[in-house]
Amino acid sequence: MAVLEAIALAKLYGSVPAVREVTFRLEPGQVLGYLGPNGSGKSTTVKVLTGLLQPTHGQVLFEGKDIQRDLVSYRKRLGYVPEEANLYPFLTGEEYLEMVGTLRALSRTRMKTKISSLLELFSLFPHRHVSLGSYSKGMRQRVLLIAALMDNPDVLVLDEPLSGLDVTSVLIIKNLIRALSARGKAVFYCSHILEVVEKLCSQLLILRNGQVIAYGSTEEVRQRIGQSSLEHIFLQLVEDKDVAQVANEIVDVVVSPS
Numbered sequence: 001m002a003v004l005e006a007i008a009l010a011k012l013y014g015s016v017p018a019v020r021e022v023t024f025r026l027e028p029g030q031v032l033g034y035l036g037p038n039g040s041g042k043s044t045t046v047k048v049l050t051g052l053l054q055p056t057h058g059q060v061l062f063e064g065k066d067i068q069r070d071l072v073s074y075r076k077r078l079g080y081v082p083e084e085a086n087l088y089p090f091l092t093g094e095e096y097l098e099m100v101g102t103l104r105a106l107s108r109t110r111m112k113t114k115i116s117s118l119l120e121l122f123s124l125f126p127h128r129h130v131s132l133g134s135y136s137k138g139m140r141q142r143v144l145l146i147a148a149l150m151d152n153p154d155v156l157v158l159d160e161p162l163s164g165l166d167v168t169s170v171l172i173i174k175n176l177i178r179a180l181s182a183r184g185k186a187v188f189y190c191s192h193i194l195e196v197v198e199k200l201c202s203q204l205l206i207l208r209n210g211q212v213i214a215y216g217s218t219e220e221v222r223q224r225i226g227q228s229s230l231e232h233i234f235l236q237l238v239e240d241k242d243v244a245q246v247a248n249e250i251v252d253v254v255v256s257p258s
């Protein structure tokens with residue numbers, strides 16, 4: 001049974017459609033790669049999936065029930081890493097995580113132990129008393145990941161989770177996503193980085209202008225398109241552009257005398 005399901009989701013900003021007729025199912029243990037170029041509607045979908053925005057049409061179901069009927073219980077089972085974080089700059093990393101734990105009603109002692117262990121594992125323990133305002137981009141991203149994971153979510157919604165992370169952290173997170181899915185967690189992984197998604201995801205959904213242009217298991221999507229590399233699939237489906245030519249045209253403009 002699907003743990004998370006989108007049925008004919010549509011989101012309009014005013015009269016402009018950002019997401020149209022998006023339908024997918026996510027089962028426990030599956031990692032769904034939600035792919036598309038900039039502005040194709042990925043983050044809008046994420047905001048609808050997490051209940052931050054109401055869909056204009058369609059529904060999001062968690063364990064068969066519309067999330068809008070009980071957002072509080074749904075959020076208790078959800079871990080979310082947003083695309084951009086508004087972290088409180090005056091709180092330290094540890095204080096921020098304690099605030100999240102308190103909002104999630106975790107018991108104080110259990111929360112403290114868990115936060116310390118996760119800070120240590122994400123190499124943030126030495127920085128736990130430093131304010132978030134002076135954290136680097138990658139450090140802030142790791143705090144967001146901890147915040148999303150600390151309440152043992154059943155569904156993880158990740159919007160470009162590797163953004164700003166260094167090589168070691170990227171490897172850890174990729175392995176972490178695999179390990180979480182092996183424990184039955186469902187992961188919605190939103191990205192435009194094909195190389196990562198190709199190796200990590202069991203299902204793929206490709207979006208263009210808010211519409212689904214390919215959806216299925218990674219293998220099915222590959223076979224249907226008849227290309228082995230996802231990069232080729234992506235270029236074929238999404239970008240009707242000669243990328244080398246565009247790059248050369250940009251260089252021409254850059255080097256042209258002003």
Ligand SMILES: Nc1ncnc2c1ncn2[C@@H]1O[C@H](COP(=O)(O)OP(=O)(O)OP(=O)(O)O)[C@@H](O)[C@H]1O
Nearest residue numbers: 013018036037038039040041042043044045083192
């Ligand atoms: N708050 C908003 N008000 C109006 N239009 C918006 C708003 N947020 C997004 N849009 C528009 O909706 C479309 C989809 O944006 P969205 O942020 O979902 O794309 P994305 O796939 O996440 O892109 P990226 O890869 O750059 O993160 C874009 O055309 C964008 O301009």
Ligand SMILES: [Mg+2]
Nearest residue numbers: 042043044083
């Ligand atoms: Mg986005």
